[in-house]
Amino acid sequence: MPSSPAADSLSLTQPPLTDISLAEKSTLAVIGGGFLALLVAASDADAWRARLSLYAALTLISGGTLAWAWYKFGRKPAGVQQDNLWLRGSTSRGALAWVTAVVLTGFYVLLYWYSSPDDKGNFGLLNGLVHTLDPSSQALRQRPADQWFLYGTFYTLAILLMGGRALWKYRQSPYQLIRTGSVMFFQLAFAFLLPGLLLFFQQPEFYFTYFWPLKYDYLFPGTIDYLVKDGQALGVFMVFWGAVMSFLATPVLTYFYGKRWYCSWVCGCGGLAETAGDPYRQLSDKSRAAWRWEVRIIYPVLGLIILVTAAMWLNQVLHGALLGAAADGLYRFYGFFIGAVFSGVVGVGFYPIMGSRVWCRFGCPMAAYLGLLQKHFSRFRITTNGGQCISCGNCSNVCEMGIDVKQYAQRGEPIIRASCVGCGMCSTACPRGVLNLENGPRDGRYQSSTLIHADSLRILS
Structure with a gap:
């Protein structure tokens, strides 16, 4: 039976899928063993065996992930690899992707609605996993673990491990290396360790990297009353910090750097998206x-x-x-x-x-909030050079915010969109250096590179 023109076209434009090597299969098997040990930790009634299973799980998952990342990306030439993204079930909404989505969604459903503690400290279906972390929680916070400490531990581990993968994958780009290191640092130090240490010293739990309106209750009357009770200086500073960051620092930093200073460098939500979510950005x-x-x-x-x-x-x-x-x-x-x-x-x-x-x-x-500031008041933009664009589409493919970057690049128009988080992946993926992240003066911000070039020639002549 003759193949269709679409299939012929696909075969000409996409390299064939290669078999997974034995070494890569081995690292994936180690990761799979880690998740199996995690299930054992969740279901084992014996506290000592459950903790032993958890430590084994975290060791296998961490070691396997980092080894796989090195084998997958560290041995290849540096550069963004986009081969076969739309042919693999895991990255093209195939069966494996749907299974992953169901597992992730199920975990969040359990976390939010089926893990609230009863009067005996039982956390429902997640009870086994929660209590395996009691020693760690006691050491960091001087209190037993709860469902949110479990979530914070898994969340931070995901960013660190998949951040290691990103460091290998994008090691040719200093911008991506620093940006990835930044989200890893802020998640570990400011979103995980620091709130725990505050509890250790009998202070209010506070996340210094989350501001209103994302952390919406930080400016609610009840939260402010809780923080400033008994006139504690630290609590007063927390309220002051939240207000200043929301209404003063955010507009100023966004004016100079766009929303990327927060969405791609600091925010934990963005940190998870840029690391654990990187395989799905297309x-x-x-x-x-x-x-x-x-x-x-x-x-x-x-x-x-x-x-x-x-x-x-x-x-x-x-x-x-x-x-x-x-x-x-x-x-x-x-x-x-x-x-x-x-x-x-x-x-x-x-x-x-x-x-x-x-x-x-x-x-x-x-x-x-940041997007409105970026679009109408910021100096930030992504400039393009239409004369150098070869319409490969790499830039659009890696844009996780749904911006068809190629259309701007082909016309040489600057990209000034409220949704752009300034991750710089479009520039990193461009083989011709067409795209550049800039914080230039606001004059001429909306001009295309073609018009700017014409203005320059007119001035010179």
């Missing part, structure tokens, strides 16, 4: 319809959290006389649908199906 929808849905959803979410914050403060000022329980109900509504369902279950669970920045692109109020 899955982001580049269609105009997807962009319309992005605008329809993300800005109403920003408006909603502004409304919720205003309602909470109004209720506080009026001592509940006007809104009563309605303010608390509005807060719970936002926390459930946006804080849990959207940012957690959908935002991470749908990585293998919709790409790694689903939450950042469609739901994050911080991304919406």
Whole structure:
């Protein structure tokens, strides 16, 4: 039976899939053994054996992942490799991708709604895993582990291990190396260790790298009252820090560097997307319809959290006389649908199906806030040189925010989009050096490189 023209075209443009070597199979088997040991740790009733299984699991998963990353990327020439992305089931919404999505989504469902502790300290279906981390939690926080310490441990480990993979994969780019190192550092030091140490010293748990409106309750009256109770200087500083970072530092830093200073260098959500979500970045929808849905959803979410914050403060000022329980109900509504369902279950669970920045692109109020500043007030842009573009499409393929970068590059137009997180992957993937991340003056920010070149020639003549 003769092959179709589409199949012939595909065979001419895509290199054939190669068999996985024995060495790579071995590293993947080690990782698989680690996940099996994790299941044993979750189900074993004996505390000592469960902890031993957990330590074995973390050792196997960590060692196997780093060994696989070195074997997969460290032995090859440096550079972005995009071969066969759309032929592998794991990276093209195939069966393996759907299985991964179901597992991730299931874990988040268990975490958010089936792991709340009872009066005996039982954490439901995750109870075995939670209590295996009791010694670590006691050492860091002076208290037993809970479901959020389990989640923070797994979250941080994912960023560190997949960050190691990214360091091997993008080692030819100093920008990517520093950026990846930055998200790994901020997650480990500021989002995991520092909050635990604050609890160790009997201080309020606080995340210095999360600000309103992403960490929406940090400017709520109840949270502020909790932080400044008894006039603690550290609590007062935390409130001051949150307010300054939200309303002063964020506009200033975004003016100079765009939203990349936060979304691609500091934020834990972005850190997970850039490391653990890197294999799925090509899955982001580049269609105009997807962009319309992005605008329809993300800005109403920003408006909603502004409304919720205003309602909470109004209720506080009026001592509940006007809104009563309605303010608390509005807060719970936002926390459930946006804080849990959207940012957690959908935002991470749908990585293998919709790409790694689903939450950042469609739901994050911080991304919406930063995006408005970036589009209308920032010096940041990605400049393009249309004369050098060969229309290979590498730039569009790696854009996790759904921007069809190639269309801008072909016309030599600067990329000034509210959604762009400045990850720089389009520039890293470009074989011709067409794309450049710049923080130039605002004059001429929207001019194409062709017009700028023409203006330069006119001035010279």
